[in-house]
Amino acid sequence: MNKNKVIQVEELTKMFGDFAAVNAITFNVEKGEIFGFLGANGAGKTTAMKMLIGISKPTSGKAAVAGYDVFTNAEDIKKSIGYMSQKFALYDDLTVKENITFFGGIYGLSRKQIKEKSKVLIEELGLENVANKLVGALPLGWKQKLSFSVALLHDPKIVFLDEPTGGVDPITRRQFWEMIYKAAHNGTTVFVTTHYMDEAEYCDRVSIMVNGKIEALNTPKKLKEYFKVDNMNDVFLKLARE
Amino acid sequence: MKRFIGFIKKEFYHIFRDRRSLFILFGMPIAQIMLFGFAITNEINNVDIAILDHSKDATTEAIINKISASTYFSINEVITKESDIETIFKKGKIKAVLNFEKDFSKNLIKEHNATLQIITDATDPNTANTISNYINAILQQYQKELNKDVKLAYQIIPQTRMVYNRELKSVYMFVPGVMTIILMLVSAMMTSISITREKELGTMEILLVSPLKPFQVIVGKVFPYIFLSIINAVVIVMLSIFIFKMPVQGSLFLLALESILFIVSALALGILISTISATQQTAMMISLMGLMLPVILLSGFIFPISSMPLPLQIISNIIPAKWFVIIIKGIMLKGVGLQFIWKETLILVGMTVFFIALSVKKYKIRLE
Amino acid sequence: MSINISNISKSYKKVKALQNISFKVETGELFGLIGPDGAGKTTLFRILTTLLIANKGTAKVAGFDVVSDYKNIRNSVGYMPGKFSLYQDLTIEENLEFFATIFGTTVEENYDLIKDIYMQIEPFKTRRAGKLSGGMKQKLALCCALIHKPKVLFLDEPTTGVDPVSRKEFWEMLKRLQQKNITILVSTPYMDEAALCDRIALIQNGKILEIDTPEAIVKHNPNQIYNVSADNMYKLINSLKTYKHNHSVYPFGEFVHYTDRRTDFNPKALKVYLESQNLSNIHINKTVATIEDTFMELAK
Structure with a gap:
């Protein structure tokens, strides 16, 4: 197995009855890469991601995440990944510190580690003044940055982001992407699922899923050149029209 | 009027397409009435008892025969010493032990007085109480037979007679209670949930920003439930008449009118709940905790109000279900007419008007 | 109206x-x-x-x-x-x-x-x-x-x-x-x-x-915006942010949108600076402002 390929997927398929929600998809993601996993609602993104994070068993095919097989080592996969979604991220009724302590705890960090890490994290995000405030009272942008940091708390090899920046103001969104670049620079692989095409522009490589199949896979630049358009939104429109 | 009919049509779509609420609507009354009718009962039947007979003479034998001849008890064990009593109670099967003293017969004849100790397992105090009452009754009967030939002057023998529910069937007591619970549940909980569901979905916003008047929205939402509640009441009464052979003594027409009155008051409560809760979950919690529990505990349907502490007795007065239980017990079991329950009816009417006024006042034409 | x-x-x-x-x-x-x-x-x-x-x-x-x-x-x-x-x-x-x-x-x-x-x-x-x-x-x-x-x-x-x-x-x-x-x-x-x-x-x-x-x-956007790209996005952003003349630095898809505070800004000088930061494959081109650029400028 190639050590640099942290996600290896081959002919991965998930059937619901006669319906192939995910139809023999094949791709690899390299260490430290920001990989965009795009598709419309219902294209099969979520089903595919659920298989990769070990909470859904594939019907057939092969897939290894962080070196663990999705069929046999799903529990090990869960330990080596982080996950953040726009819908569920943090507990609104716990304070910033309590959230960090809780998520650190479920990933098995020691008390000392949690203490050190939360200090660094709060400093980096500039949350010193609100560390003991309820997360529910924070602006949306802060919450998202915090939940991304929490997803990275246990130094996962791969972090899965589900539509991370939808609806955030443009400046915060850029701060968020700067954090993602930093994580990738430090060797964490970032796997972004989204149907917001402008999020796709930031990824190193993107795949576009249509009806359960990967219909395109390349860097945003190459895709735009190939389809002769100037943004990812139009790439998607062209693909969907075919 | 067309708007109104359109609205009601939509409500019925909601009801008939949601299996869960359909189940609550029609499964619950049947399940509850069966549950209360068959399983939960105050009657005793074939209770296992043990005998500890220190005299073993003709009298004790006669008494034992009489007890075992009744359908209430079956004599399961005969023990020989006092120390065994605790052991058999611990096994759990035996609910009572009859302990006849030594020389029972002799004492009775010579001293006109013999002791029979009834020891009951009071882990379930209600049953224990009932058992000892039943045994006492059998003993009374026996004494009467025994004294038949003896000319004792003017002996007064207390005799209790159960009226209205002569057969002491507990299902007769539960039917009015279950009917109250079901009507409360269907009317208040289901309406409050169906109104808050529109809030959650955001469709309430559209309804507000439409020419519909608040009054039309409310009536449109509750009307189907009036109809369903009436069907439910009919189902319950039919079940009790045909399955439990419970006679309805009074006028069915009056029963129907009073039930509709109670349904309307419960619906008004449901609307009131929906005005103070933003989610279906809250509406359900408030309905369950705020309505169901008081109905079960304070309406006098399971626990007699007269034996409650004074503060609870006072609180029970503000619970519409209490008055409704009195009214339908009156109609179903005693067969009384309006002249005996006009006071309760009036109280219920007053409460209904109050709830409706309050919920119309609380219903907002805007979002906050 | x-x-x-x-x-x-x-x-x-x-x-x-x-x-x-x-x-x-x-x-x-x-x-x-x-x-x-x-x-x-x-x-x-x-x-x-x-x-x-x-x-x-x-x-x-x-x-x-x-x-x-x-x-x-x-x-x-x-x-x-x-x-x-x-x-x-x-x-x-x-x-x-x-x-x-x-x-x-x-x-x-x-x-x-x-x-x-x-x-x-x-x-x-x-x-x-x-x-x-x-x-x-x-x-x-x-x-x-x-x-x-x-x-x-x-x-x-x-x-x-x-x-x-x-x-x-x-x-x-x-x-x-x-x-x-x-x-x-x-x-x-x-x-x-x-x-x-x-x-x-x-x-x-x-x-x-x-x-x-x-x-x-x-x-209305008063700034000239430059599309900047290089082989390492993370290092590029950090280098631009530490460049003392920067007015704004925002990642923008595959580019970074950069504006300078000086009126006589010369992209060549920036390129020299970025090269000194060990970046390679550097491209700096003028681009037109988008609504998003303007929004950020106004919200700053």
Whole structure:
């Protein structure tokens, strides 16, 4: 197995009855890469991601995440990944510190580690003044940055982001992407699922899923050149029209 | 009027397409009435008892025969010493032990007085109480037979007679209670949930920003439930008449009118709940905790109000279900007419008007 | 004048949701309210649709005051709330019929208005709304909001959670509706949709940053923006941020949008600096500002 390929997927398929929600998809993601996993609602993104994070068993095919097989080592996969979604991220009724302590705890960090890490994290995000405030009272942008940091708390090899920046103001969104670049620079692989095409522009490589199949896979630049358009939104429109 | 009919049509779509609420609507009354009718009962039947007979003479034998001849008890064990009593109670099967003293017969004849100790397992105090009452009754009967030939002057023998529910069937007591619970549940909980569901979905916003008047929205939402509640009441009464052979003594027409009155008051409560809760979950919690529990505990349907502490007795007065239980017990079991329950009816009417006024006042034409 | 808002303010407890908002929307105009989540868009929509009362200020919709004349407004506007508010357990057909009935009309009466849109979902008319895709829900919700032929249409984030194809189709529909002389006020968090409106208001934290046509707003941006790219994005951003002359540094897809504080800025000097930071494959090119660049500049 190639050590640099942290996600290896081959002919991965998930059937619901006669319906192939995910139809023999094949791709690899390299260490430290920001990989965009795009598709419309219902294209099969979520089903595919659920298989990769070990909470859904594939019907057939092969897939290894962080070196663990999705069929046999799903529990090990869960330990080596982080996950953040726009819908569920943090507990609104716990304070910033309590959230960090809780998520650190479920990933098995020691008390000392949690203490050190939360200090660094709060400093980096500039949350010193609100560390003991309820997360529910924070602006949306802060919450998202915090939940991304929490997803990275246990130094996962791969972090899965589900539509991370939808609806955030443009400046915060850029701060968020700067954090993602930093994580990738430090060797964490970032796997972004989204149907917001402008999020796709930031990824190193993107795949576009249509009806359960990967219909395109390349860097945003190459895709735009190939389809002769100037943004990812139009790439998607062209693909969907075919 | 067309708007109104359109609205009601939509409500019925909601009801008939949601299996869960359909189940609550029609499964619950049947399940509850069966549950209360068959399983939960105050009657005793074939209770296992043990005998500890220190005299073993003709009298004790006669008494034992009489007890075992009744359908209430079956004599399961005969023990020989006092120390065994605790052991058999611990096994759990035996609910009572009859302990006849030594020389029972002799004492009775010579001293006109013999002791029979009834020891009951009071882990379930209600049953224990009932058992000892039943045994006492059998003993009374026996004494009467025994004294038949003896000319004792003017002996007064207390005799209790159960009226209205002569057969002491507990299902007769539960039917009015279950009917109250079901009507409360269907009317208040289901309406409050169906109104808050529109809030959650955001469709309430559209309804507000439409020419519909608040009054039309409310009536449109509750009307189907009036109809369903009436069907439910009919189902319950039919079940009790045909399955439990419970006679309805009074006028069915009056029963129907009073039930509709109670349904309307419960619906008004449901609307009131929906005005103070933003989610279906809250509406359900408030309905369950705020309505169901008081109905079960304070309406006098399971626990007699007269034996409650004074503060609870006072609180029970503000619970519409209490008055409704009195009214339908009156109609179903005693067969009384309006002249005996006009006071309760009036109280219920007053409460209904109050709830409706309050919920119309609380219903907002805007979002906050 | 179709919508006239003057000095509207609204607070929830401590949060100032709207602060002194004023603008006008002409009859038949397609007006966009552009801003992120929590900017106050929904609050403003609710005030205009008579669902909330402002703490301060007045507003008129279709000539009626939003407080005293709320009943008239409720008869003459169409409203599509944030999440497509449909009855999930009713079919497409039943939803549409229901909304027609409560507005005292029939589907047939105003069918020409929704025909274009409804035809696309008609093949599925017996399917329940809960089983529809985001794009189909969006179309159905629009039909329901239009069925009583409103004078003013309020669309609160109609394209959120909808795939790009449906988004594109949706905007095309709005353009056609506009030709039927319906005033449309639409909100969106997507800056790229702003260009499709006649005029837009950029809104953040309850305040309006700018109101104008999309073209004019972009022209207002005083800075020359440069597209900068290099082989390592993370290092590039950090290097640009430590460059002492920078005015703003924002990642923008595969590029970084860079503006300089100096009037005599020379890209070559920047290239030399970046090379000294061990970056290679450096490209620096002029580019035109987008609405998003302008938004960030104004919100800074």
